[in-house]
Amino acid sequence: MIDPSFGTASREAESAMATIVTYTDHELPQNHYPHQIVSPSHPGPCCFSDMEAVGTAQTETRWLFQYQRCRECGFTVRVILREIPDSALTAALRKTLATSFVRNVPDL
Numbered sequence: 001m002i003d004p005s006f007g008t009a010s011r012e013a014e015s016a017m018a019t020i021v022t023y024t025d026h027e028l029p030q031n032h033y034p035h036q037i038v039s040p041s042h043p044g045p046c047c048f049s050d051m052e053a054v055g056t057a058q059t060e061t062r063w064l065f066q067y068q069r070c071r072e073c074g075f076t077v078r079v080i081l082r083e084i085p086d087s088a089l090t091a092a093l094r095k096t097l098a099t100s101f102v103r104n105v106p107d108l
Contacts, residue, residue: 017060017061017063017065017078018060019078020033020034020035020036020037020067021036021037021038021039021067021076021077021078022036022037022038022039023039023040023041024038024039024040024041025040025041028074029073029074029075029076030074031054031069031074031076033054033055033067034055037054037067037069037076038074039069039074039075039076040073040074040075042075043070043073043075043077044070044072044073044075046070046071046072046073047070047072047073047075050070050071050072051068051069051070051071052068052069052070052071053066053067053068054066054067054068054069054076055067057081059084062083062084062085062086063080063082063083063084064080064081064082064083064084065078065079065080065081066078066079066081067079
């Protein structure tokens with residue numbers, strides 16, 4: 001059986017991903033990618049149709065992400081593209097599944 005607490009510490013660390021985006025309404029939006037991006041704190045109506053990818057996809061812990069920035073107002077978000085599978089968890093799950101559906105038939 002898989003331990004429900006397996007990987008808990010890494011999940012807690014992943015929830016606080018570092019970012020290069022500073023959200024503020026006291027400075028003008030600026031794009032100094034890959035070092036820093038200054039973004040308004042809230043999206044505008046333009047953000048739903050005018051977002052562009054900034055840089056290339058990057059990996060942090062178990063996540064593949066990319067920044068997207070509004071061409072008009074500068075609002076920026078980190079978009080999670082996908083989760084990178086945890087190989088240890090996958091191996092444990094495969095081991096469990098390999099024996100879970102085996103039928104134990106007594107010898108006659």
